[in-house]
Amino acid sequence: MRKKAFLLPLLLLSLVLWVQPTTPISAQPVHDVAIVEVKTFSPAHGQLGWAYRGPGGGPPLTPVTQCYETWRVYINVTIINEGDFAESFNVTAYCNETAIGMQGVTDLAPRANITLTFIWNKPKYIHVWPYPVYYISAEASVVEGETDTADNSMINGSVKIKQMGDVNGDGRVNIYDLTYFALSFKKTFPARGYNPQCDFTGDGAVNIYDLTKLALYWKKGPLDPI
């Protein structure tokens, strides 16, 4: 009787051991860097300040999708090391096919990420309609032994450079733009109602200097002589 009582747990243990999955073959370590974000932003009207307020301290960094030639536009590129080795590589930011700049990253640890900031020296505003659109992208150089290279580049989207005064971007400076302007007049970042699209000079305030620009382009479209 005592012998049988001992046998049952032994049988159960054998069964558990038998159904245990075999240990998977461990994955080979890889070299793999990836660009996870490319974002345009403009510190000229406060977005950088928002970002630096810290977690929960304000709205996220607002991407710039349309701007005036006066604005300073920066590009943040975030790269993550998805591989198993520390990696050193170069990151290049582009406006269409033209390189904006290149920065080197040294010994980025596995699973770590880094954000690089590039200054976009924007092309001069050109008088065409529709407004010129520029595509911003970034590329990380392929590291030795890397096979997953599809994620080494990323396109951010596009940035339109508008004529000053055209708040709503419809190609004409008129009463609609003036209405937006009036609502934002005398507002300074980060006051409620400050509309960066009314800040033609890109200095963080909608004031008389911006009104002067609006007056200069009043009733004009991008193809009209100024």
Ligand SMILES: [Ca+2]
């Ligand atoms: Ca307009």
Ligand SMILES: [Ca+2]
């Ligand atoms: Ca201004």
